[in-house]
Amino acid sequence: MSTTFITTTAGAPWPSNEDSKSAGPRGPLLLENYQLLEKLAHQNRERIPERTVHAKGSGAYGTFTVTRDITEYSCASVFAEIGKATPMLARFSTVAGERGAADAERDVRGFALKFYTDDGNWDLVGNNTPVFFVRDPMKFPDFIHTQKRHPRTNMRSAAAMWDFWSLSPESLHQVTILFSDRGLPQGFRFMNGYGSHTYSLWNARRERFWVKFHFKTQQGHRFWTNDEAKEIVGRSRETSQEDLFTAIEGGDFPRWTVCIQVMAEHEAEQVGFNPFDVTKVWPHKDYPLIEVGVMELNHNPENYFAEIEQASFSPSNIVPGIGFSPDKMLQGRIFAYADAHRYRVGTHYEALPVNRPRVAVRNYHMDGPMRFDAPKATDAYYEPNSVHGPVDAPFAIEPPLRVSGEATYYEHRGDGDDFAQPRALYALFDDAQKERFHGNVAAAMDGVPEHIIERQLGLFAKVDPAIAKGIRGKLAMPEPVGPATATAAG
Template identity: 75%
Template sequence: MPEKPVPPILTTTAGSPWPDNQNSQSAGPRGPLLMQDYQLLEKLAHQNRERISERVVHAKGSGAYGTFTVTGDIRSYTCAKLFGEIGRTTDILIRFSTVAGERGAADAERDVRGFAVKFYTEEGNWDLVGNNTPVFFIRDPMKFPDFIRTQKRHPRSNLRSATAMWDFWSLSPESLHQVTILFSDRGLPQGYRHMNGYGSHTYSFWNEVRERYWVKFHFKTLDGHRHWTNQEAASVVAQDRESAQRDLYDAIERGNGPSWKVCVQIMPELEAEHTRYNPFDVTKVWPHDDYPLIEVGIARLNRNPDHYFAEIEQASFSPSNIVPGIGFSPDKMLQGRIFAYADAHRHRVGTHYEMLPVNRPINPARTYHADGAMRFDAPRGMDAYYEPNSFNGPVEQKWAQEPPLRISGDAARYDHRDGNDDYIQVRALFHLMNFAQRERLFGNIAAAMRGVPAEIVDRQVAHFARVDPDYALGVLEALAHQG
């Protein structure tokens, strides 16, 4: 038999050899333990701190590495180098998640799925933070904390509350588009490989001559859509709470990692002032007849992380991470997330979370950020620790400034329900469904309304009726059949 390799030396965190990892130091075989046993204290203290706070939303997730390869030329719209030529490849990390459940939640639950992509480009990291749906429940970040509370546990019962969810949704008609998708077949994908991804928000491109275009991102699964019914999902959860994690991990280990066709919708900047809907409203989609999909590339996952905690749990995505050629938009939910996501990471992971290997860009990051938790680099030549300075410190790059917005308006707290139809796009979606799809939609909604007070049910059904009378009638019949 071949000789076993010599195992490496066990050390303390400071690198000193660790002599005994089985027995604590004590005053004799039956005596009390000694405070000088720093090895014991180190192990116990580290165990107390080996968990970081879970994400407030998107807590349960999976992820893997892969590549994005350009297949379509969009250089007339953006000067971002990752799109610079056909065949160019960029390393990526994708994290998938459910939204509402805690880290111990089951994968096969009816919920929106997060779809976050980190592109490690030569110009820095670009994070595209989206979902498996093209829309969201609300259009203004002022409502986000309240919405998320309805998805979490009731402070008195410590149980998820269907009443809270439907009360909020029935009082927020802009949620109807996302609610309809959530309770349709696509609201319960069989795994992360079998769903689309969307940037959801409106972003912007700008090109070499500083023209701006609005853009929507679409990741179309090449592994086919597959979905569970509620009954099928209940059986899956009873057997395996990590069904999506297992499916993704095993597929990549077999060399059969998933892939998506990446497409964009493009809108010239000033057209946004003339559309019949607000193109910056994340509860709305852009009709494909008006803005057809343009193929950009292929995203493939081909490598599982070596250490889940270090590379996926600590992976930190934020829409504030952009590169030259890609910009923001007046999308109010996007504007709120530009701050909130990065701030969540500073709180959850640490002040300098972007220094962790999984979050660090492949090109050098040079900032004037000062000290705080996780400042583990030791920069030399600290005369240039402020800016401006006379000591050859990093300087600003005016060329990277995106062009000014040509859309302007008065500062106010606008009620975006005024003149904003929250039913017409839901009606179009409902009319795309065949009889069987509608019946499952009605049944899923009725099941989710179990125990909800009648007045809230009536208020929500009134919204369904404004979409289509058949929508309301179908839900009422499903509720009656449920008893």
């Protein structure tokens, strides 16, 4: 077997990887010891900034295979025919914790997918919940601040978290999901995924449809209780990572049934709720799930940093046949995600192997850090030009989006009923699930000032008085004396 030798990054043989070059056995090190300088300099630069949110994650490669013809709704090549298989990458994550956080923590899970389609990359960046805490991107940075460390104590603040939620009634639906059993899945294989936002599909006749994406786990739902999670975290902080990696490595490939809900474009103006409000779900009785295909994860990455830590997903990555919607949070994320990657990974992050589409990339972006794939020997570095450079693709233009109204600041709370859908969800819980839900919320309120708790209980009471009563019992808090104190957020 031939011997391979260490080299410098310039390809030169590396004389010694264990001993530094010095002026004698006790002499000082020499500046000319360039191998040592290179090794230390690279170690200093081994990290990139961690994600502000979704920092702790796991991922794997797989395929999406079409099982039903939906070309009546979309002309996207990924849905072109039954049996078509598209390679893809999935990254799962927790939202609030840093890179070193434990997997078995009560938190929303990220569910980010990259499909390497014939027409470029399509990214679907969602969660394991069909809704979110806020409906307007103006509130998003403040919400994330409440999930991170207090600037003075450098500790997570339950008071900040509940203060924000108790002043944001639109968060009730997501909060109810978070503190239910599904808020603490045993692993990434045992949870659903959702596009969460409303997207659009358009077909060959240029007809638009509004759509919600659902990924239903075929492994079944499994969850930890708070007490079980405490024990699990004491043994390992990587339980979800280990479960996903080990299953795939052993040939037990996890699968999800991919479904959509479809709404005709004109219906959006007639339904009794805002279909573009990410704090709401679409009723399944009115918009039943339509099975589209199967997602299977069947290949672990060879290098976690290169293929998962540097993997960069953005809802701005769409392909012909798939489009956006007036969903305000989606509109905000279209900018914010790609901008985060340019800062965190680099200007040309999409040229990295894990992010690069499987089709040719042609544009007029210029220079900047990491420009290792620049076009060679071309005069077409601007557009328009007369040197046969790439030109527009008018066939990719979406159908026109109907808009109405005037530019103004719309009150984010004046957008429908924030209590009906969490009420319907709570009604689906059996008695044991309700009991655990009450206990999970009460445990998360430990140390929170009483006036904030009362304000949140006031919101819960508007969902169902039994919720406020159950949580109050777990907290051993008496009923407030005098006028209700929890109406400020109503």
